[in-house]
Amino acid sequence: MKKLLLVVTLFVFTSTIAQEEQVNGGMEASVYNKWSLDINGGLSRPTTPFLPGYFVEDFSFFHVDLGARYMFNPKFGMKLDFGYDSFENPKDVLPFKSQYYRANLQGVLNLGRALNFEEFTQSFNIQAHGGLGYSFMTSDGFDGEDNMANVLIGLTGQYKLSEKVALNADFTMINNIRQHYTFDGTSGFGNVPDNRGFNGTLYNATFGLSIYLGSNDMHADWAYEMQDERQAEMDERLSELETMLNDTDRDGVPDYLDVENNTTNGVAVDAKGRAIDLNNNGIPDELERYVETKTREAVAVSNGVSGSGSGGRSNKSPLQLINEGYVNIFFDTDSFDPKSSSTNDLYFVINYLRDNPSATADIIGSADTRGANDYNQKLSAKRAERVKSIVEKAGISGSRMTIVPQGEADLGSGAANLSLVRKVTFRIK
Template sequence: MRKIVLSAILAVFSVPTLFAQDVAKDVEVKNENLGKGYNQWSIDINGGISKPTQPFTPDHFSDNTNLFHADLGARYMFNNKFGLKLDFGYDQFSAGDGSMEFDGQYFRTNIQGVANLGRIFNFEDWTKRVNLQVHAGPGYSFMTNDAFEGNDNMANFLVGLTGQIKLSERVAFNADFTMVNNISQSYTFDGAENAALGEDRGFDGTIFNASIGLSIYLGKNTTHADWYVEEKPTEKLAELENRIGELETMMDDSDKDGIVDHLDVEPNTIAGVAVDAKGRTIDTNQNGVPDELESYLTKTYGEGTTAANASQGALKELIDGGYVNIYFDTNSTTPSENSVSSINFLVKYLKANPAARADVIGFADEIGSTEYNNALSARRAESVKNILIAAGIDASRMDIVGNGEDTSVAKESKLARKIVRRVTFKIK
């Protein structure tokens, strides 16, 4: 018994040393933030039974369940793991069946260190309503008895374990078991002098308490330190990664016109054609042909040439030159909605030139195996061919070409890889 008590003393008095930095840091943060996100004060009220075990004179012993025990405490948590508690306890005990008669009362007050095991051992990973605390510390006590006059004054040291069930943010149910060891107890619990028994005046008295009660939480915050869970670094990292992902999505530029999609009014403009600040194709004369394309046609084929009446050679040059592309998301064979309209260039050319044929050429980026990407590029070309068939082009006029991986861009660049996940065309 003495070894157990001495070990508890060492543990409690080690708390200030072991956790001084933790508390100091907590106080520093409090000064900086002028408050915490959780309440720190509580009132603990318990009632139950007591059992004195020693010392007793022969033929004297107490009931196993002496009614009653009561204690009232005020607790302050430095953080959600460690705190201090000041409490007052009262025990009443009397002779058990077959014992010589006696009647005694025991009063104590203790200051205790509190360790919130639920937060130390991360109970929140499996429950948010069950908690466990250990408390221990020294105090003063005195005993009265009908067998002697006055008070038997002594010191004590207690250690206890408290289970908690959260009822609400303001109240928790407690079940506590505590062992109190008295120091310099002059009388036995039945009222005889210890000296008559030859007892020393060290740890020479033990009383156990079992009680239930409530913790009532005080403060303006929603949660008390008993239940407060700090946000884990991994959760913060995941949140940050999600935000970065959202920003990357917002910065996508599907039509590569220099205007990100979330600001682009026309996110499907022809690649290489000048746009205004809102991503709209610049068409000054409102004839449906972008000014830059119209200027190219005029310069190359003469004044008055438009997309509607340009030579078939001009349209063929645009198609064969890689200006007409259909883009895909990673590992997808469904064309991006923003680029489907580019298929119309080939539809118009093939309908205007019934003898012409076209290769439908698919590409993939370098992510994944070469064998897989070869097949993926062919499936993308097949998907676009099916759209052309649905648009009225005979399947016999188109050949599928799976060109596999396009290695012309940096494999590590997420944005560059968007450019090469495509299908393009070749007139023949």
């Protein structure tokens, strides 16, 4: 009856596992499966107690066990298993035949994950397991059953055959508590009332399979591979996010939201990265106000009205302001993107060219004296080309502009102040 109860209990337990997997479609909160069935068969070696004259052959005994295992995470889990052992006398020895049954609840430590086996192998693994259980023995040497508790510890080696199956080899030691009879089934041992502690020992050596249950691609036993894949996926997503958040024109609107991804630095934009231009004339409103102010000052001067607070610039016409070097586009060291502080001067030139469609312009690029002359010549050209592209995007034809890069020989005495030499100037014709 007790044997039947153990079998039924294990069957119900494993059936519940299978149903949970089917209903939930695997562990929803995990990226790996957690349940497995462990099936093993092999040898059983009882060592003590035997009465004198009784023993078993080294390789003539039989053991099977079936377990259901649940891993809380890749390192720790629990296992419920049922085991059966049968052993009998060899030839020409006092005869006996005994059967041993057990059911155990065990903790499982996945040593492969704890010790980072993935650093040198992705196919081999080791698990330690141990726990408490109930067992009983029957024998042709006594009537009824010898009921006892047991404590076991074991070590399991695993070799992964696929994501759903692993080959395992296990070695387990079992100590019985309050065993009444010797393994040969005689009654003399059990009649000694004070000899009922840890008084029975047997060993199991088995081979078998771990069958992984669930819909995910990997089981917790090998979850480090999934963790690597997840990390790579997260790195890829992070890289994509960083790319999305790039702000090429530095207007405060990420590229993936920016519908005008070439606004000049320092220009106010709306939520979609478009320069604010309420009158739709191609010049951002804040820069247009600057240009109009400078133009009014220049006109007032030409009519004999002196400017106030503008210094030398207010006494010049727009053409004079440009050609005499009052309008400059400055750059940082080794850069060909204009400083945001130069935005107003750039759109001053754009406005003049728009108002004077027959005018053409030389765009003169300069670099400071640090570095090789050939490099500085190329950097000067890049700065002029960058400014030309900005002016073209504002609606001025590129055919009206000529690139003029300057070398060190063209810098003159102004070369002493390096920050004032890294610039682009204009010559209107």
